[in-house]
Amino acid sequence: MVKNMKNTFDPAKIIQLQAFCAEANTIAVVSHTNPDGDAIGSGLALSAFLRGLGYDVRFFVPNRFPKFLAFIPGSERVEIYAEACESARAYIADADLIVCSDFNQVGRLDKMTDAIEANVIAPRVLIDHHMNPPEYELSFSDTGYSSTAHMVYDLICAWSGPEAVTSEMAVALYVGIVTDTGNLSYGNLTPDLYRAVAGLVEKGVRPVEISKAIFNTQSESRLRMVGYLLSEKMKVDCGLRTAYITLTRAEKTRFNHQIGDTEGIVNMPLTIECVDFSAMFIETLDCIKISFRSQGDFDVNLFAREYFNGGGHKNAAGGRYYGPMGEAVARFEEIVKTVHPEY
Amino acid sequence: MVKNMKNTFDPAKIIQLQAFCAEANTIAVVSHTNPDGDAIGSGLALSAFLRGLGYDVRFFVPNRFPKFLAFIPGSERVEIYAEACESARAYIADADLIVCSDFNQVGRLDKMTDAIEANVIAPRVLIDHHMNPPEYELSFSDTGYSSTAHMVYDLICAWSGPEAVTSEMAVALYVGIVTDTGNLSYGNLTPDLYRAVAGLVEKGVRPVEISKAIFNTQSESRLRMVGYLLSEKMKVDCGLRTAYITLTRAEKTRFNHQIGDTEGIVNMPLTIECVDFSAMFIETLDCIKISFRSQGDFDVNLFAREYFNGGGHKNAAGGRYYGPMGEAVARFEEIVKTVHPEY
Numbered sequence: 001m002v003k004n005m006k007n008t009f010d011p012a013k014i015i016q017l018q019a020f021c022a023e024a025n026t027i028a029v030v031s032h033t034n035p036d037g038d039a040i041g042s043g044l045a046l047s048a049f050l051r052g053l054g055y056d057v058r059f060f061v062p063n064r065f066p067k068f069l070a071f072i073p074g075s076e077r078v079e080i081y082a083e084a085c086e087s088a089r090a091y092i093a094d095a096d097l098i099v100c101s102d103f104n105q106v107g108r109l110d111k112m113t114d115a116i117e118a119n120v121i122a123p124r125v126l127i128d129h130h131m132n133p134p135e136y137e138l139s140f141s142d143t144g145y146s147s148t149a150h151m152v153y154d155l156i157c158a159w160s161g162p163e164a165v166t167s168e169m170a171v172a173l174y175v176g177i178v179t180d181t182g183n184l185s186y187g188n189l190t191p192d193l194y195r196a197v198a199g200l201v202e203k204g205v206r207p208v209e210i211s212k213a214i215f216n217t218q219s220e221s222r223l224r225m226v227g228y229l230l231s232e233k234m235k236v237d238c239g240l241r242t243a244y245i246t247l248t249r250a251e252k253t254r255f256n257h258q259i260g261d262t263e264g265i266v267n268m269p270l271t272i273e274c275v276d277f278s279a280m281f282i283e284t285l286d287c288i289k290i291s292f293r294s295q296g297d298f299d300v301n302l303f304a305r306e307y308f309n310g311g312g313h314k315n316a317a318g319g320r321y322y323g324p325m326g327e328a329v330a331r332f333e334e335i336v337k338t339v340h341p342e343y
Numbered sequence: 344m345v346k347n348m349k350n351t352f353d354p355a356k357i358i359q360l361q362a363f364c365a366e367a368n369t370i371a372v373v374s375h376t377n378p379d380g381d382a383i384g385s386g387l388a389l390s391a392f393l394r395g396l397g398y399d400v401r402f403f404v405p406n407r408f409p410k411f412l413a414f415i416p417g418s419e420r421v422e423i424y425a426e427a428c429e430s431a432r433a434y435i436a437d438a439d440l441i442v443c444s445d446f447n448q449v450g451r452l453d454k455m456t457d458a459i460e461a462n463v464i465a466p467r468v469l470i471d472h473h474m475n476p477p478e479y480e481l482s483f484s485d486t487g488y489s490s491t492a493h494m495v496y497d498l499i500c501a502w503s504g505p506e507a508v509t510s511e512m513a514v515a516l517y518v519g520i521v522t523d524t525g526n527l528s529y530g531n532l533t534p535d536l537y538r539a540v541a542g543l544v545e546k547g548v549r550p551v552e553i554s555k556a557i558f559n560t561q562s563e564s565r566l567r568m569v570g571y572l573l574s575e576k577m578k579v580d581c582g583l584r585t586a587y588i589t590l591t592r593a594e595k596t597r598f599n600h601q602i603g604d605t606e607g608i609v610n611m612p613l614t615i616e617c618v619d620f621s622a623m624f625i626e627t628l629d630c631i632k633i634s635f636r637s638q639g640d641f642d643v644n645l646f647a648r649e650y651f652n653g654g655g656h657k658n659a660a661g662g663r664y665y666g667p668m669g670e671a672v673a674r675f676e677e678i679v680k681t682v683h684p685e686y
Contacts, residue, residue, distance in 0.1 A: 183526060183527065183528055184526065184527050184550065185526055185550070185551065185554045185558075186551050186554075187551075189544065189550040189551060190544065191541040191542070191544045191545040192541070193541075194537045194538070194540045194541035194544060195537070195538060195541045197537045198534040198535070198536075198537035198538045198541065199534070201532065201533065201534045201537060202534040207527065207528070207532040208528065208529050208530075208532060211528045211529075212638075215528075215614075216613070216614040217614065217616050218614050218615060218616065219615065219616060220579045220581070220615050220617070223573055223577075223611070223612070223614065223615055224573060224574050224577070225574075226570070226573060227569070227570045227571065227572065227573025227574030227575070227577070228570065228573075228574040229570065230566055230567060230569060230570025230571075230573075230574075231567050231568075231570030231571040231573075231574055231575075232570070232574075234566075234567070234570070236563050238563070268566070269566070270559065271558075271559040271560065271561050271566065272561060272562065272563050272566055273560050273561065273562060274563070275563075295555075
């Protein structure tokens with residue numbers, strides 16, 4: 001903790017942030033489109049902390065967040081830009097300080113981008129753990145953190161000490177950490193991270209209940225769909241260390257598919273011993289959406305960029321194919337054969 | 344940490360343990376039949392620690408441990424009683440101190456029980472987190488711990504300080520902790536536990552790699568079997584909040600079933616919103632083996648005891664039915680209807 005906090009949350013930067021806040025009548029905290037657990041958790045905790053210090057703070061995200069995050073205390077205060085555009089636009093336009101949390105590109109803010117760009121006076125503060133941070137007046141940016149929520153925890157500790165973390169903030173921060181690390185199974189799992197979690201549990205977080213709320217609540221039809229895809233629709237090529245799954249629109253209908261139901265399925269073939277590259281093809285109205293996952297050295301960001309109009313991270317990326325499912329899969333199979341010898 | 348260590352590992356007890364060890368030329372560390380990650384991890388770390396202090400220590404388990412634990416450093420030193428009976432029996436018979444790790448009933452030691460009971464001179468030391476500990480000369484017993492490995496960590500810290508934990512011991516202890524808590528998703532997830540994990544990661548444990556080695560390495564046919572069972576063989580009754588899965592011998596053959604392949608499947612229906620009682624029926628040569636899992640108040644230990652010749656814990660138990668699969672399932676369906684109104 002000491003090391004990261006020294007680098008990322010050193011006293012001079014905290015003092016600068018305090019000065020920005022002290023000069024602000026209104027503060028807008030904003031996070032990214034399709035907000036996930038870390039976006040919502042870190043944004044909620046940060047705004048609750050600043051509000052607790054007496055500041056006028058509102059927290060905006062461009063569009064809705066998944067229902068399963070609604071149990072986070074205070075989540076009713078998250079403002080959805082797409083659904084209350086006028087009020088949000090007015091507040092952001094007049095805000096004296098804009099805090100950008102958990103994103104690296106303003107392009108990730110969708111229609112909210114304009115509102116933020118329209119405010120040319122307020123300084124921007126960044127708190128984020130992604131690569132390529134934008135240049136802001138004040139940046140807390142560190143890719144060594146597994147989640148922005150862990151950064152917000154350290155920020156609060158550096159500003160006010162751990163006693164300033166309320167039990168509500170603790171739940172929000174814990175959600176951010178466990179969603180961005182798959183319940184502490186991937187990412188930068190540093191000693192500091194576990195110590196931060198210890199601190200949050202000390203505040204009353206109940207990890208077992210939260211894990212269940214986040215990771216273990218699905219419909220019967222979703223679980224049946226997963227079973228069907230693994231047993232009937234998964235192709236495995238151990239020679240190429242590759243697997244893929246396809247899901248058609250008809251199958252989505254058959255399993256009463258809801259938004260979020262395909263989440264995580266692309267990771268499942270990676271649990272097979274001989275597989276370290278996995279793809280999932282999902283038929284939509286206008287294209288085949290494809291998710292790619294890898295473990296180890298194979299770079300699916302490059303793969304998605306080069307062959308499937310997409311991109312992302314080294315081990316997790318997405319792309320699209322404009323054409324029928326059969327073509328998309330045939331193209332994939334052909335390409336994998338040629339790129340496989342490279343890795 | 345302080346609280347548990349004060350109660351469970353108070354200085355007087357540590358001094359007594361040190362005295363026992365100082366008087367011993369040979370120490371036998373023993374753990375339970377069908378040793379799991381916590382049995383192997385805590386036993387390995389404990390014996391490595393005592394060996395490091397200069398004692399002559401050997402670590403015995405009654406039978407083989409799962410292959411996926413073989414990556415733990417030093418696992419080649421675990422002695423399998425069933426496979427090297429003579430040497431083990433002689434050592435245990437003459438040992439000056441017997442340390443019983445991670446079990447609550449000597450009956451869990453199978454044929455090794457005799458060897459231990461034959462030694463009527465050596466004092467017994469217990470280190471364990473299960474209920475109903477036996478009465479030994481010296482007991483470190485605390486059900487507040489999620490794993491014996493966490494207890495061994497605290498024991499080493501109380502005896503010699505955290506610097507005595509080597510990177511090899513750290514891996515073994517981390518394995519014990521994550522296997523007994525389902526990668527920190529159930530059990531007593533206390534602040535102390537996360538701090539212990541932080542300490543282990545500081546020693547060089549790589550959680551992502553270990554999680555993968557333990558939780559994410561299965562055969563293609565096992566994953567296909569899981570898919571098939573979820574899509575074709577799972578019955579869900581939302582009204583009774585109950586689900587069950589059946590697996591016949593023919594299906595085991597079809598999916599090239601290996602020992603351990605059914606592990607964890609009974610938990611999967613519990614991820615369905617409307618399910619809090621799950622059963623899995625597995626046909627064997629001589630009976631139908633049944634696993635029960637629940638969440639919340641329904642006591643599957645009592646259920647298994649009363650109706651299916653079994654028992655276990657409140658939320659995880661097992662039983663048997665002597666008869667064909669169809670009968671076992673019919674009986675189950677009938678009983679569930681009658682007991683359901685009680686919970």
